[in-house]
Amino acid sequence: MADDDRIRSLLLGALDAQRRHVLAAIDGLTDAQLRKPALPSGWSPIGLVRHLTLGGERYWLHTVMAGEPLDDWPEDDPAVDAGRPADWRVDADEPTDAVVQEYRxxxxxxxxxxxxxxxxxxxxxxxxxxxxxxxxDLAAVLLHVILDAATHAGHLDAARELIDGRQHLVL
Structure with missing residues (x-):
């Protein structure tokens, strides 16, 4: 395998692993658990999934790399967002399963x-x-997206342990 193919395979494998980690971390949580703020900063697990959808996948890969418009970015609303960026917002009437499907x-x-x-x-x-x-280039963007997803997967692990005691072992 050529070096570029090997590096590409490693990067895409790491990205896939972090995405699966995120989905596993929220699997089995109720709607109420997904919406409840996980830490004093006020973010919720489903809000983090929204952020990974908009600020991770769509922004970095769809817009930055593929040139697609960023026309689905929510406008900041300080009264609603409580100091967090708008890409973490999940409205109360939005089904959490729809937010997870948007990520998928x-x-x-x-x-x-x-x-x-x-x-x-x-x-x-x-x-x-x-x-x-x-x-x-794409390699640098992929590394950034992987690091961001891995960081947030760790946040979800901590949130999950606080919610129901479940621990995730990373090998």
Whole structure:
């Protein structure tokens, strides 16, 4: 296996593992448990899933890498968001299973995008204020998305242990 193929396989495998970790961490939680703030900062497990959908999959892979418009980003509402970014918001009338399905759908779209991009692919919609070497290619963006998803998967592990005592062992 060529080095680029091996690195690509490792990166995509790590991304898939973190996505599965996130989904496993919320599996079996009730609607009330998914919506209840997990820590004093006020985020909920389902809000974190929304963030990974919008701020992870859609922003980084659909918009930054594939150039798709970011037309589904919610507008900040300080009265509702309590200081958190709007991409963590899940309205009370939104079914939590629909939020989880949006995450799964975003993953499927991301996988289709990733299948057609080499690791050297340059972002089609980089932010204008990024330093030139910050996210120069897909490999750098993937590493960022993996680290973000892994961090949040750990947050969900802590939340899950506080909610019902379930512990997740990472091997």
């Amino acid at each position: 759908d975003a993953i499927a779209r991301s996988d289709a995008i990733l299948a057609g991009l080499p690791l050297e692919a340059r972002p089609l919609r980089p932010e204008p204020d990024w330093p030139a070497d910050r996210f120069p």
